[in-house]
Amino acid sequence: MARNTDGLSRERIVETAVELLDSAGESGLTFRALSARLKTGAGAIYWHVANKDELLAAATDGALAGVTAAGRTPEEAIRAVAIDVFDAIDAHPWIGGQLARLTSQRTTLRILERLGQQVQALGVPAEALFYAASALLNYILGVAGQNAANARAQTWGTTRSEVIGAESELWASLDPAEFPFARAIAGQLRDHDDREQFLAGIDLIIAGIKQTSEAGTTQTSESGIK
Amino acid sequence: MARNTDGLSRERIVETAVELLDSAGESGLTFRALSARLKTGAGAIYWHVANKDELLAAATDGALAGVTAAGRTPEEAIRAVAIDVFDAIDAHPWIGGQLARLTSQRTTLRILERLGQQVQALGVPAEALFYAASALLNYILGVAGQNAANARAQTWGTTRSEVIGAESELWASLDPAEFPFARAIAGQLRDHDDREQFLAGIDLIIAGIKQTSEAGTTQTSESGIK
């Protein structure tokens, strides 16, 4: 490593793309901006990277490479995987948008693998494994997408708590006949913590997985053993 | 209604945008294509619609206006909401991508309201309502995003089952040391039904919500009553 410091390389391109995404957001990554920062021509990048989608996938893949599954129990390990993904998105909000678009199947497959191994360790019967693990993955991807959308909706000077505060007031002022629920939880929206909310959802799914698999068979039986 | 058949109107613009999205996908909606179909100038649309984001939000909102919450039990009603969203995405794949981007907060708020009312009916304690309902919403949005991504990855002539079959074979051929889980469930991936998988996830979350709220307090107590 550390060879070829001056010449262009896929590694250096992806690295610079991440810098651009971190500092200027999704819309900041441009082949022109990228080539300017790399002091090269716009077309040169295409020698090392097929197109923008591949570049984004590589950037996402790199940023999530460190997702592990440490924990003394399967439950803890599942939470650890989820937290790793959450923290990565927190540090690089653009990851959320990419994950939700699935352009990087390799990345989601790796996360699914980590989750699935722990779901297996939970004692879930073989025929229920796929649905259980993918429920966790889809939930994580949903939160990822929302976080990215929230980050995108901000930018213009406002802080997160200002946005949440305004949204909470909006909910509190809705028509009581049509939106009783939103009104009732407006206060919880204002005071909630994103990470706690995220983990509460993970815990609900884990609880559901454990309970359903303890019950012996799922409601949709006769589908596994044939 | 049915007035102004010839003149441009927000209604007619949104309607035509949906046609374009349905027939040509997300990339098919262009102000040039739209104005050509409406036999008007590209700039005329801006008189009725602020920009493309607003147009997409209006299209998404319209396509999901029919989401209801019919069902004899809260569980059934939650499933009904989820199925309505799933079916709408199935019919108009571009909705998934929009929902995951949250450009249409009104739409997601309405879905959250429907889900939340039923979660309330489930007997969930007040301080756990927000997390429970948003877990369901985030899961639904996650699946929505994945469906949209799958639809996007297809287009080029291949059928859904061909794509799934190829992916299943890939999983089966992965390194057993690194991807034991993916290998184990490759068959389930091949044979699974998208709707059944989606509903299985909903059921897991419902089971988790019921079990956690029956237990009296959640792990994260002391946060609600103060």
Next chain:
DNA sequence: ACCTGAACACCGTTCAAGT
């Protein structure tokens, strides 16, 4: 083998000018 940079075929959006 790798890089340059002009050119191509698009975008969303604006805006003077029309009716």
Next chain:
DNA sequence: ACCTGAACACCGTTCAAGT
């Protein structure tokens, strides 16, 4: 009040030409 359509300021991608 509403519409026209040329123009602006961008995009991602290609490709002849260079080294």
